[in-house]
Amino acid sequence: MNRVLVIGSGGREHALAWRLSQSTTVEQTFVAPGNAGTALESGLTNVVLDVADFTAVVQFCQVQNVSLVVVGPEQPLVDGMVDALSAAGIKCFGPSAAAAQLEGSKAFAKDFLKRHQIPTASYEVFTEVAAANEYLQNQSFPIVIKADGLAAGKGVIIAEDLAEAEATVADMLADNKFGNAGSRIVIEEFLSGEEASYIVIADGKTFIPMATSQDHKARDNGDVGPNTGGMGAYSPAPVVTPEIDQQVAEKVIQATLDGMAKDGHPFVGFLYAGLMIDAQGQAKVLEFNVRFGDPETQPIMTRLQSNLDELCLAAIDGRLDEVSCDWDERYALGVVMAEKGYPFSYDKGHAIHGLDQMADDIKVFHAGTASKDGDVVTSGGRVLCVCALDEDLQQAQSKAYEAVKQISWGSEYYRTDIGFKAIR
Numbered sequence: 460m461n462r463v464l465v466i467g468s469g470g471r472e473h474a475l476a477w478r479l480s481q482s483t484t485v486e487q488t489f490v491a492p493g494n495a496g497t498a499l500e501s502g503l504t505n506v507v508l509d510v511a512d513f514t515a516v517v518q519f520c521q522v523q524n525v526s527l528v529v530v531g532p533e534q535p536l537v538d539g540m541v542d543a544l545s546a547a548g549i550k551c552f553g554p555s556a557a558a559a560q561l562e563g564s565k566a567f568a569k570d571f572l573k574r575h576q577i578p579t580a581s582y583e584v585f586t587e588v589a590a591a592n593e594y595l596q597n598q599s600f601p602i603v604i605k606a607d608g609l610a611a612g613k614g615v616i617i618a619e620d621l622a623e624a625e626a627t628v629a630d631m632l633a634d635n636k637f638g639n640a641g642s643r644i645v646i647e648e649f650l651s652g653e654e655a656s657y658i659v660i661a662d663g664k665t666f667i668p669m670a671t672s673q674d675h676k677a678r679d680n681g682d683v684g685p686n687t688g689g690m691g692a693y694s695p696a697p698v699v700t701p702e703i704d705q706q707v708a709e710k711v712i713q714a715t716l717d718g719m720a721k722d723g724h725p726f727v728g729f730l731y732a733g734l735m736i737d738a739q740g741q742a743k744v745l746e747f748n749v750r751f752g753d754p755e756t757q758p759i760m761t762r763l764q765s766n767l768d769e770l771c772l773a774a775i776d777g778r779l780d781e782v783s784c785d786w787d788e789r790y791a792l793g794v795v796m797a798e799k800g801y802p803f804s805y806d807k808g809h810a811i812h813g814l815d816q817m818a819d820d821i822k823v824f825h826a827g828t829a830s831k832d833g834d835v836v837t838s839g840g841r842v843l844c845v846c847a848l849d850e851d852l853q854q855a856q857s858k859a860y861e862a863v864k865q866i867s868w869g870s871e872y873y874r875t876d877i878g879f880k881a882i883r
């Protein structure tokens with residue numbers, strides 16, 4: 460029986476830990492640091508651990524006989540958590556620091572895609588304002604400007620005209636508004652179409668798709684307003700037709716795994732390709748993430764029926780071809796309830812009401828929550844993700860929103876149209 464440690468504190472980690480705890484081959488699931496949702500979940504135990512201190516994580520794993528560590532967020536992966544734990548003989552699921560550069564550096568990812576002829580927007584990389592501005596003079600608009608490093612989802616600006624593009628270049632390269640992440644930038648062609656997330660579990664050579672999904676990155680209904688980490692998601696996503704599925708599996712995912720292996724950094728972990736699918740059904744890579752998506756994880760984990768720990772261990776051992784993955788055929792749809800003000804500044808500490816009267820086919824995953832004096836209180840921008848399952852996507856949507864309406868803390872904000880592209 461496995462003893463598992465999940466690293467992270469968001470909705471993604473609540474969903475991963477919840478699914479792991481239900482595995483028939485898991486006896487104990489720890490979450491470090493977790494949130495109020497993982498604290499309340501039967502079968503999960505929050506642990507106080509500085510997850511940036513890899514020596515402390517190794518010690519915890521040794522004392523607790525942890526047989527599998529699953530890392531939720533990108534930062535510890537980019538910082539080398541898998542390398543450090545593996546060196547101590549602990550099975551840690553995720554890419555090495557070298558392979559995590561696919562997310563850690565957009566310039567690395569773009570150069571990789573180009574070198575291996577994987578479809579993506581055309582681009583150039585700059586470190587100097589003058590060279591970037593000179594390049595911009597001959598481009599068409601809108602154009603996309605990206606900070607190279609990790610910027611918590613805020614490092615991508617779509618500039619509508621030359622003035623906005625030059626101002627963004629100045630913000631990133633001269634004024635350091637994105638910190639070190641913006642000391643190098645990628646300027647790339649604007650792609651239009653419909654976005655989809657394609658997430659797989661990979662063992663360095665082969666992969667198993669983790670079900671299709673679609674995120675809703677814009678804050679407001681109809682995909683307008685500022686970009687966020689994601690305001691809701693559903694799975695499966697019909698935009699990924701069987702033809703697109705096959706195209707992406709072969710020309711994007713397998714090509715990426717082959718390229719990474721050839722370059723000496725075999726990719727083990729969850730690999731997430733953010734895609735733009737054009738009107739002709741051609742998919743191009745917008746970005747890679749080297750981890751599961753948040754909020755895509757929440758509906759996807761609601762549908763996963765296989766033992767997640769066994770999948771992760773098979774990937775670490777390079778034998779994914781020996782296992783398979785079963786899914787609940789129903790649609791899962793998750794609505795993110797955020798604190799008003801997100802993704803900018805917002806309050807914390809509001810007591811959340813209505814959490815304990817949910818129907819059986821509803822699962823509420825916590826993200827920015829904490830426990831205080833016996834209450835569950837808000838402690839982040841994205842607070843909850845309310846997921847519902849149904850054979851019919853529209854029904855799943857109605858159920859999720861019925862549950863959302865039962866929950867309140869006075870300043871909640873959510874989109875009321877999650878799933879609209881597949882329902883309209």
Ligand code: AMP
Nearest residue numbers: 580603615647648649650676733745746
């Ligand atoms: P990224 O973090 O690179 O996925 O970018 C965040 C968001 O910016 C994406 O989800 C897209 O909505 C948008 N975006 C990024 N690159 C492009 C592009 N080349 N063309 C159009 N939109 C883009």
Ligand code: GLY
Nearest residue numbers: 674689752753754
């Ligand atoms: N939902 C987008 C992400 O996790 O990056």
